[in-house]
Amino acid sequence: MFEIRIPQVFSAIAMSALFAACATTRQAQLPPAISTIAAPQPAPQVVGMASWYGPGFHGHKTSAGAYYDQEDLTAASIDFPLGSRVMVTNLDNGRSVEVTITDRGPFMKGRKIDLSHKAARVIGMLDPGTARVRISLISKPAGTRDVGAPLRYVVQAGSFSEQQNAEQLRNKLAAYYPDVHIDQLDADHRRYYRVRMGAFATRSAAEARASDTARFGFPAVIITE
Template structure:
């Protein structure tokens, strides 16, 4: 039931207290409407009740995918600051990024320092580390957050959070490489190049046409060989280039 007495109209609490102190009754239309002092606590509570505020609940961070890797992490900074990374992005040691040997560029991972329990989310935008026994190279900012600038290396656990369009079942310890001789929108041109390569370079049996279906155009890429060592891939690429077939080394 709505109250019609003026004291029950919405107002500030201190105004109600003032009215209660100076008003014993209120006359209206020749009738006396006496306010019972027993109702003051109820009146005060009603006046002080405010509508609930709209509280925004923060979105929880995405849960790790369950794909993880454990090993030794290092960090890199001043000597590489301002230089291009493997992704083409200029390295900024103050950003939360990292280098990994096999994870797709752009992958977001959670890195946990197993010595102190500190964690940080970073984006993979570079390749490395190339020192034996290390699994990830963190930016200076990420390393500082994890408390590893002094020690230089720490034991870590890497957990994949988001790998974009790539589906990752396990984290590989090393990459395979292939050589790409050309990319065509016409599959017949791709077939011609494949035949030329097979004739000129028969010692590499794995020559194939790999389609790439883009948004508006289909591409047919001529690729050959699978190499676990990048230096081996570079050696074959140089040999083919001398025969008139320039190559691009691709991660496979």
Template sequence: MKRLIGALLLILLCAGCGAQKRVIFIPKSSRKPVSSACKYTYTVSGKKYCVRRSYRGFVQVGIASWYGPGFHGSRTASGEIYDMYKLTAAHKTLPLGTYVKVINLENGKSVIVKVNDRGPFVKGRIIDLSYAAAKKIGMLRKGTAKVKIIALGKRVDHRYKPVPYSKGRFFVQVGAFRNKLNAYKFKWLVSKKGYRAKVVKLRGYYRVFVGPVSTYSKAERLKRELLKRGFDGSFIVSL
């Protein structure tokens, strides 16, 4: 009888639980401010990014893209020179120097790359692979692929400082030519449309740049404007 009464009381008590908020007790020792997860933060186009203190346990699924000739020879966020023929990548929040395994979920191919740069700052994309890495997992022609990222660790201890992405010297590349005369003809066409253009020889190509502008957000606006005016394939370059 006592057991029956106890069971009925338990049912009545639980019936009232549905209207109450669920409270989870967190031990005092584990209460830490959210900022403790960040080694440092940086801002691009008004959005703040938190660089993780550790790579441990990091797994991510999303869309990968790749970057190549336009950035070949430029300095990366880690201070290294970007080489499109090496297995590297850009990621927004993993510590620089972290090695990650990137699996192309569309064909099963995988590659291990070192994160030595920041990006991609395009909505919906989680990692930018070098030309060589993108080729390894068969996504060059399509340009993007759904991937899974697994952080493996840091084989080398890199000392680095956050790069001020919000300010700098940015250009928008609108064309690249093997022939110098064609590059200058195209530069003249761009100038006729009211833009300040220049030709720079870089890695065997005569590249036509518009700019410079002083912030990444201004470069983004300039790129969108140029795309609307018919300069297809325009992209931002930092020199």
């Protein structure tokens, strides 16, 4: 027969309870894990004078290759890359409008953006013609320069509404130049496929490429971005 030693059993149970209590105490004393969340970066902003442009440019081609419609919510600026979405706030009355940068301008010293007729009406600056505004970046096409960075120059060989046509031109030019690519732009409620080369750090470099491309009969245009 087995001999059961009661004192030893109670001793073993007591020791197990003691170890468990110590382990629980150590876990309770551990400091809580600290998780850090990166603070959101403020959106790039530009503050300055806005003006608007309309009838004299309606129906003309923009720098992005689309046709300007003064009743679309678009704008012209050199501070933001083409295709950028920005929020423009009239600092005189607090009214805001979201627009797409589809053109270059304004070309009058001290002005930061030219709004379309419709955008200017939304923020209440049609009658005065100008207003002090805050322009906040919402989004910009991938690979474009940062807001405030030096301008870059791109040689555009064509802009098409059909992707297949753009790809055909890109393939022809890619046999001679290593930097040919297709950029997409959504404007005028349509999508455009732009065949481009570069970007170039100087206008003279872009002009040299445009001049060389002319031998193929393509109407190359230099775009400032």
